[in-house]
Amino acid sequence: MPDMMRAVEISVPGGPEMLVETQRPVPKPAAGEIVIKVAYAGVNRPDVLQRAGAYDPPPGASDLPGLEASGEVVAIGSGVSGWALGDKVCALLPGGGYAEYAVTPAAHALPVPDGLGLDEAAALPETYFTVFSNVFMRGGLKAGERFLVHGGSSGIGTTAIQLANVFGARVFATAGSDAKCAACLALGAEKVINYRDEDFVEMLRAEGGADLILDMVGGEYLPRNVKALAMDGRLVQIAFLQGPKVALNFAQVMVRRLTITGSTLRPQSDLAKARIAQALREQVWPLIAAGRVGPVMDSEFALIDAAQAHARMESSDHIGKIVLKV
Structure with missing residues (x-):
């Protein structure tokens, strides 16, 4: 992996134009974590609130917006089982999805359901x-x-x-x-x-x-x-x-x-989120693989066009999910 990566950060709290491209160090996994090479990142209302200065990330989380992503596992921390390098996953993130690489607890990742592309998979975790x-x-x-x-x-x-x-x-x-x-x-x-x-x-x-x-x-x-x-x-x-x-x-x-x-999802403990992930894997992921439920996709924007994606969400004209292609 490279030492640096492209990312989109919040320069100062404000409107969509406050989302700007930047360079950040590639994150490294701590114990129990994985690093994902991000293919797509989901855009969610909490991202908009964070950009506006109304929803601070929890202690220890990345200040970059982005609470869900899909991609490939490229680094694995100690104590992680069940994932291997190269696995295709989608994951709930504590933050940091608007970037080329993101780190998350391994227990918050789920396999990409059969039949779904990485764009659709990125639209699953947060919702x-x-x-x-x-x-x-x-x-x-x-x-x-x-x-x-x-x-x-x-x-x-x-x-x-x-x-x-x-x-x-x-x-x-x-x-x-x-x-x-x-x-x-x-x-x-x-x-x-x-x-x-x-x-x-x-x-x-x-x-x-x-x-x-x-x-x-x-x-x-x-x-x-x-x-x-x-x-x-x-x-x-x-x-x-x-x-x-x-x-x-x-x-x-x-x-x-x-x-x-x-409830709010982001401040909950890693264990609580892991329990939700396990329930989804057992009860919902088979339904997605069978085509009985799935993401409704509204639109796709390039990572550098994150401001346009936020404007789309704030317009309330969208139906379903908005994603960024990383």
Whole structure:
């Protein structure tokens, strides 16, 4: 491996134009880690927040953006088993994906599913770790339950619709245009609400209420989500695009025995992420290999065009995942 690599860094917090090309030392693996020669890196909303100065990387993580990547294992730290040099992998990263090489705990990597290219594989880790851990491990979604996901055409949304559908839930979604609504229906949603024209609360209550809601909007959606839940319903919060503070009547939570929970993925322990990876490998990766679920790809940009990729994400015009070709 070379000593130096191309990368894209955040020069100062601000808009997409603050993403600039730079040279960085190639990372070396510590015990339990692998180094990946990056083929593609996924672009995610936390990258945008980090660029804007609103989401600092955890202690010890690379300051470079990029929370998922695909590529080839080119270096292996001590104590690692199960991976060999040359293996094709996709991995959840603590940061550093916008670069030619990235380091990550070996237990956070997964094999590239049969039938997928490296571009599609790079679009898997961040969304699949997030959705599976929050919808199934934390939210406890069961077959036959009514599930509502907001932002159904996003990377998180398209993944959640497919997984909930394949595991037998009744899936509902919200989206912001007719094209996005059509995309959600094609992925297996039973009904999709265009939030610009319709009220998701009324629709869900007409269906008996949602047993589980996955929300990344927050703000004024929080009391509306509570109204849309069925008895014993669960709300899982994973982001706050409209802000985390709102007035909420908790009497409804008590009377209808509701559960409000949430999580963020990046600050969780290496062990917690390894457990999610193992669950995905056992329960979801066979479904991807069989073609029953998979990434929805929106667009691809060169690494040096990361600013354009961020602008695309912030426009909210995308359907599915955006990746950088490294």
